[in-house]
Amino acid sequence: MLTVAQRVKERGVHAALLACALVSILTTLGIVWVLLTESLAFFQQVSPWDFYLGTRWAPLLEPRSYGVLPLVCGTFLVAGSALLVAIPVGLATAVFLSEYATPRMRGAAKPVLEVLAGVPTVVYGYFALMFITPHVLRPLLPGTGVFNAASAAIVVGVMIIPTIASLSDDALRAVPRSLREGAYALSTTKFEVSARVTVPAALSGIVAAILLALARAIGETMAVALAAGMTPNLTANPLASIQTMTSYIVQVSLGDTPAGTIEYQTIFAVGLTLFLITLATNLVAQRVMRRFREVYE
Amino acid sequence: MVKLMTPEVRPTTANSAGTFTVSVAPKEGSDAAHQVVASPVIEARDVTICYGGTLAVRSVSLRIPERQVTAIIGPSGCGKSTLLRAINRMNDFIPSMSITGSLLFNGTDVYGAKTDPVELRSRIGMVFQKPNPFPKSIFRNVAWGAKINGYRGHIEELVEKSLRQAALWGEVKDKLHDSAYALSGGQQQRLCIARAIALSPEVLLMDEPCSALDPIATAKIEDLIDQLKSRFTVVLVTHNMQQAARVSDRTAFMYMGELIEYDATDLIFTKPKQQRTQDYITGRFG
Ligand SMILES: Nc1ncnc2c1ncn2[C@@H]1O[C@H](COP(=O)(O)OP(=O)(O)OP(=O)(O)O)[C@@H](O)[C@H]1O
Ligand SMILES: [Mg+2]
Numbered sequence: 001m002l003t004v005a006q007r008v009k010e011r012g013v014h015a016a017l018l019a020c021a022l023v024s025i026l027t028t029l030g031i032v033w034v035l036l037t038e039s040l041a042f043f044q045q046v047s048p049w050d051f052y053l054g055t056r057w058a059p060l061l062e063p064r065s066y067g068v069l070p071l072v073c074g075t076f077l078v079a080g081s082a083l084l085v086a087i088p089v090g091l092a093t094a095v096f097l098s099e100y101a102t103p104r105m106r107g108a109a110k111p112v113l114e115v116l117a118g119v120p121t122v123v124y125g126y127f128a129l130m131f132i133t134p135h136v137l138r139p140l141l142p143g144t145g146v147f148n149a150a151s152a153a154i155v156v157g158v159m160i161i162p163t164i165a166s167l168s169d170d171a172l173r174a175v176p177r178s179l180r181e182g183a184y185a186l187s188t189t190k191f192e193v194s195a196r197v198t199v200p201a202a203l204s205g206i207v208a209a210i211l212l213a214l215a216r217a218i219g220e221t222m223a224v225a226l227a228a229g230m231t232p233n234l235t236a237n238p239l240a241s242i243q244t245m246t247s248y249i250v251q252v253s254l255g256d257t258p259a260g261t262i263e264y265q266t267i268f269a270v271g272l273t274l275f276l277i278t279l280a281t282n283l284v285a286q287r288v289m290r291r292f293r294e295v296y297e
Numbered sequence: 298m299v300k301l302m303t304p305e306v307r308p309t310t311a312n313s314a315g316t317f318t319v320s321v322a323p324k325e326g327s328d329a330a331h332q333v334v335a336s337p338v339i340e341a342r343d344v345t346i347c348y349g350g351t352l353a354v355r356s357v358s359l360r361i362p363e364r365q366v367t368a369i370i371g372p373s374g375c376g377k378s379t380l381l382r383a384i385n386r387m388n389d390f391i392p393s394m395s396i397t398g399s400l401l402f403n404g405t406d407v408y409g410a411k412t413d414p415v416e417l418r419s420r421i422g423m424v425f426q427k428p429n430p431f432p433k434s435i436f437r438n439v440a441w442g443a444k445i446n447g448y449r450g451h452i453e454e455l456v457e458k459s460l461r462q463a464a465l466w467g468e469v470k471d472k473l474h475d476s477a478y479a480l481s482g483g484q485q486q487r488l489c490i491a492r493a494i495a496l497s498p499e500v501l502l503m504d505e506p507c508s509a510l511d512p513i514a515t516a517k518i519e520d521l522i523d524q525l526k527s528r529f530t531v532v533l534v535t536h537n538m539q540q541a542a543r544v545s546d547r548t549a550f551m552y553m554g555e556l557i558e559y560d561a562t563d564l565i566f567t568k569p570k571q572q573r574t575q576d577y578i579t580g581r582f583g
Contacts, residue, residue, distance in 0.1 A: 102392055178429040181387060182489065186442030187419035187496060196445070201432060 035275060038268035045262055051269060057232035057243075059266045060252075068270060070232040074242035075274075078153045078224055079217035081238055085157025086213060090164025091199075091206065097165070098172035099194045110166075117162035124155040125226030133227070137239070147229025147241035155223050160213040167212065171205025172198055204288050211285035215278045221246035245274045334360040334547075337401075338500060338530045339384055344398035346379050348391065353379040355554040356398070361547075366522060366531040368545035368562065370538060372577065375551045377534045381502050383407075384532065385421040386414040402500075419446055422493035426505040428485035430477035430492075435460075435469050438477045438488055443495045455495055462528075463491035464521050483514025490521065500530045508536060519544050538578055542566050550574045 002010065043051070046066045054067015093113070097106055128151040137144045137151055144150070175198050183193040199206065229241030230251055243251075249267045257263045337360035346354040354376040361367045369377045379388065386407060388394045400407040407417060430438050439456045448455060456473070460466040465487040469480070477488055486506055493501060503522070507515040515537075522531055522544045535541050541548050542562060549559040550571075558565060558574045569575045 176429075178425060178427055179431065181390075181423075181425060182429040182431065183442075184390070185385065185387065185418055185423035185425075186492065187415050187417075187446050188442070189415050192445055196441070197431060 032275075035268055035272045038265050039272045042262065042265035042269045045265075046269075052273075055234050057248075059263055060257075066266065068245075068273060070234040071243055071245045071248055071270060072273070073234050073236075074149065074228070074232065075218055075244040075246070075277075077149050077236060077238060077242060078156060078220075078228060078244055079214055081150065081153030082156035082160060082217045083210065083214060085154055086160045086164050086217075087210060089157075090161045090209075090213070091168055093161065093165035094168035094172055094206075095194050095199065097169045099190060099198060113162040113165055116158070119159075121159060121220060122222040122226070124159055125152075125223035128152055128155040128223060128227035141239060144239045145229070145241045147227065147231070148239050149228050149242045150238035152224045152226075152228035153238060155227060156217050156220050159220065159223065160216050163213040163216060164206075164209050167209030168202070168206045171202040171209065174205065175201045204291050208285045208289035211281050211288065215281040215285065218281065219246065219274065219278050221250060225250045245270050249274075334362045336363070337361050338363045338403060339532070340401040341380070342399045342401070344380070344383065344396065344400055346376070346383055346388070346394065346396045348379075349393040352554055354383070357551075357554075357556045358398075359549055359556055359559050361530065361532060363530050364526055364528070365546040366526050366533055366544050368541035368548045369532065369534045369551060370536070370541050370548060370577070371551035371557075373536070376554045377551055378504050380551070381504055381532060381534050382423075384500070384502055385418050385423055387418075387423065389414055419496050420498050421500040421502060422496060422498035424486070424489050424493055424501065424503045424506045427509050428482055428489050430480070430485050430488050432476065432478060434474045435477050435480070435488060436473040439492045439495050442492055446496060448495075459491040459495040460488075462494055462525070463487045464517060464524075465491055481514070483510045483517060486510060486514070486518060487521065490518075490525075494525070494529070498529065500532065501525060502532050504534045505536060506533070507540065515540070538566075550577060552577070 051066050051068050053069070054065060055069050056065040056067045057070040058065045093109075097109060101109065129147075132151040132154055133144065133146065133148060137148065179197060179201060180193055183197040188196075224244050225247035228244065228247065230243050230247060231241040232248070233240055233242045235242065248270055252263065252267045339361040341357050341359050344354060344357045345352070357376075357380060369381065371377055382388045383396060383400060384402070384407065388396070396408060402417070402421065406412060431441065433441065436456055439459050440452050443455055444452065457466060457470075460469060465484060468484060469475075469488075472479075477485060480488060486509070490501075490506075507518050510518065519540060522533065525531055526546075533541070533545060545562045547560065548562040548565040550557045550565065550569075550573075552573055558569060558571045560570075565574060566578055569578065
């Protein structure tokens with residue numbers, strides 16, 4: 001039996017833990033609430049139709065225009081190109097770690113990945129602006145702007161390599177050893193086994209890893225704001241300066257736009273859109289991940 | 298503990314000394330089996346295998362004859378799988394493994410510098426304890442290994458022939474493109490045998506291929522092994538002594554990493570020379 005003192009203590013602990021759990025739940029709800037109310041105010045002045053289908057984004061200049069597509073396009077241009085960098089490198093790293101590396105090499109490589117994941121993103125942005133654009137891209141491709149989507153995509157790609165590599169490595173290692181052995185016993189090389197048996201068997205886990213990395217790339221702010229510029233641009237040209245949803249939010253937040261104006265409200269409408277996109281990506285990733293767990297457990 | 302003499306499996310007799318023996322039906326070529334193996338397909342000479350500090354196989358020497366079934370029996374952990382997997386170098390994937398002595402396949406050193414383990418495995422196939430088909434269709438399970446090894450002939454014919462040899466064709470011929478996972482355990486195991494023989498190996502290594510199967514599926518695999526030996530040399534690790542007695546021509550008994558006795562199967566089960574063999578087959582320890 002619990003004494004009175006124990007019971008009181010138990011209650012106290014319970015309450016404290018609940019309070020901590022509530023902090024994050026309430027914060028999320030608060031954010032969603034603010035996004036929704038401010039966006040609602042925005043959509044009373046600009047129709048969602050004009051917002052989501054308009055192709056010119058100029059909320060701060062006359063004539064004003066609130067078509068968000070250039071920002072969405074800029075976001076996906078950077079995030080999509082970042083995946084082009086991160087998927088091959090991340091997947092190759094994962095295959096190397098799970099299929100080729102000795103335990104010692106693994107032990108050495110994992111911390112390197114963690115360091116890569118731990119570099120502040122502003123440093124990546126800086127690196128893109130000061131090194132990749134002037135010393136790599138411009139000498140190779142003379143048409144490249146000072147600010148360009150490509151340099152941002154490259155550093156965001158590097159930034160999300162650890163996510164893809166580490167989660168895909170987990171997925172590959174969850175493939176039963178018996179499956180690999182069955183393949184090796186059929187006179188196949190390590191590469192054949194990796195490419196034809198292990199990677200396909202781990203595919204749903206790998207796809208989930210890629211989606212989580214994509215969500216991160218979409219939400220990435222500092223590196224993109226620094227390297228890609230602030231020019232809303234409905235283009236597929238990676239060498240042009242563009243603006244992403246996140247860097248627009250930074251631009252307005254750091255400016256002196258007064259609260260309550262429509263310029264100010266745009267960032268909530270953009271923020272809500274961004275939130276919905278990353279939420280959807282994460283949900284799909286989780287579903288895919290759950291399917292992959294069911295296969296082997 | 299393995300009980301050897303279950304009368305419903307095989308008629309048994311108690312001899313005057315009170316020990317049990319298995320009556321082994323005389324086999325064709327059993328005279329030959331009594332003799333020392335003259336030109337072995339596989340020969341181990343003083344093979345010792347360690348995992349880090351653990352000695353798993355200790356100075357084993359044995360010669361495995363062509364186109365016969367050689368069974369390896371012994372209590373759990375005595376090194377049967379380790380020895381078997383050394384033959385097609387499946388142990389290479391365990392970084393701590395080291396092997397000394399020599400293992401010869403058709404006279405060439407399996408661990409020699411000139412031997413390519415991938416090529417070796419096309420000539421020495423393997424079937425595992427748990428059926429491990431690929432998550433692909435039945436057809437592709439059989440075709441995959443052959444294709445990747447550059448098979449140039451008619452692939453449909455090869456798949457059919459291999460499935461027939463594995464006594465599975467009749468059961469799957471109408472659903473070749475269904476997932477292999479939809480098959481029963483025994484069918485999956487025969488599929489794994491089919492995919493191994495599709496490469497036309499010379500030797501088939503089988504590591505307790507029936508231990509995950511029911512008696513009916515086991516009987517089918519045993520019949521199959523009996524047919525396979527007309528084309529392949531079979532090395533069979535088994536915990537089931539009736540099985541060793543039923544299907545093998547020669548039997549090796551291992552105990553704690555050592556090869557205790559290796560002889561014609563009927564001799565091992567009727568007149569073992571070593572006390573430990575006698576104890577094991579009569580179920581005094583296990
Ligand atoms: N990968 C490994 N790493 C370290 N030790 C191992 C490894 N595999 C096997 N061993 C050890 O080697 C010895 C022989 O194991 P092995 O698997 O060859 O036995 P077995 O006769 O096949 O047993 P069972 O009948 O249970 O399958 C055991 O002591 C085992 O613990
Ligand atoms: Mg074993």
